[in-house]
Amino acid sequence: MKQEPKHYAGFVAMVGRPNVGKSTLTNSLIGEKIAIMSDRPQTTRNRIMCIMNTDNAQIMFLDTPGIHKPQHKLGEYMVRTAEGTLQEVDVILFIVDVTEKRGAGEEYILELLRKVKTxxxxxxxxxxxxxxxxxxxxxxxxxxxxxxxxxIVPVSALNDGEFPGLVQEITKHLPEGPAYYPDDMITDQPERVIAAEMIREKVLRLTRDEVPHAIAVEVEEFKERDDETIYIRATIFVERDSQKGIIIGAKGSLLKKIGQQARADLEKLLYCKVYLDLWVKVKADWRNQEKSLRQFGYKE
Incomplete structure (x- = not known):
């Protein structure tokens, strides 16, 4: 009787300082844009699972927030999320930027890694x-x-098309077993969460100074229409009136640009036309309010 080839399945945490390329690597590995990217630290706020299938394995990548010294309750939540993930996975990828010197951030992560057996x-x-x-x-x-x-595996997350060496090393440490998820599933995140993240990414890319980290995005309506288009109504929350003015821009120009770029990404992901209705509201000091953090999905 012919023996079935072995199959492996397991979870992999992506950890590292902010802005070392965790989200870029995650997206490149699975071949889809799920984790949002920008050149700003602390872009990823929640743990996002992305799923990769190979000939003999299913790998669940958990893209975690960059580990950093928190400045507010949101920052504390992000660091707890990243640190907690280390206890729950089969493999840890510690990602470092080779253009930066090893510093206090890397030392802190190494200390955390010494406490786990993964x-x-x-x-x-x-x-x-x-x-x-x-x-x-x-x-x-x-x-x-x-x-x-x-x-130890050197890569260019931005330029490499495939990562056979890295995938092979990961698979060595995964437990044998069947796939957890269907072959066509690429993330555990609901579509409205991905939509909110993609809108937030465009704000990060198009704004400067204090604005990026003061924003949250909430998708209030996500509805398929009879004509096979999708209507998405979302609100961008900021902490001050001055930030609201920046995001809207002169005669609504920046908000329009945010909407155009986010819509283009969403249409690629959802394979249909998207009507995106964006609003901007002020919620003072929301990053330090437990209720607001829960409202925007940052909960333990």
């Missing part, structure tokens, strides 16, 4: 930005002295 793979990201490739070997050697990694 296999840790060091992912050295942004190798495309290194002019002197010999520096990469020094960085890898330096980290290998700090921790006994299961493997």
């Amino acid at each position: 296999p840790v793979i060091l992912v050295c990201n942004k190798i495309d930005k290194l002019q002197d490739k010999s520096k990469l070997f020094k960085i890898m050697e330096d980290y290998s002295k700090q921790y006994n990694f299961a493997a």
Whole structure:
């Protein structure tokens, strides 16, 4: 009797300092844009699961908020989310930016990793930005002295099309078993949550100064219409009137731009026409209010 090939399935946490490329790597691995990206630290606020299927494995990647020193209740929630994930997974990917020196942020994460027994793979990201490739070997050697990694894999999350070496190393440490989710499922997040995140990403990219971290997005209506289009009504919350003015822009110009860019991404993801209705409201100091954090989905 022919023996069935072995299949593996398990959960992988993506951890690292803010802005090291966790979300970019997650999206590149699964081939879809689910985790939002910007050049601003602390873009990811919640733990988002993205699902990858290979010939012999199903890998659930948990893209976590960047571990940082929190400045408010939202920041505390984000760090707890990231740290809690380390206890619940089969493999940890510790992602570092090779263009940045190892600092206090990395030291803190290494301390956390020493407290868990989960296999840790060091992912050295942004190798495309290194002019002197010999520096990469020094960085890898330096980290290998700090921790006994299961493997060290250099990547360019932005430019690499596939990651066979990384996927192979991950699969080695996954438990044998059937897939948890259907083959065509790529995330555990509801569509309205993904829609809110994509709108927030555009605000992050198009605004400056204090505005980005003071915003939250709530999708209040997500409705399929008879003509096979989707109507989405969402509110962008800010903490001050001045921030509201910035997001709306002169004669509504910036809000219109946010809507156009978010709609384009949503139509690619949902494979249909989207009508996006955006509003902006002020909710003073919402990042320090437990009720507001729960309202926007930041709950334990």
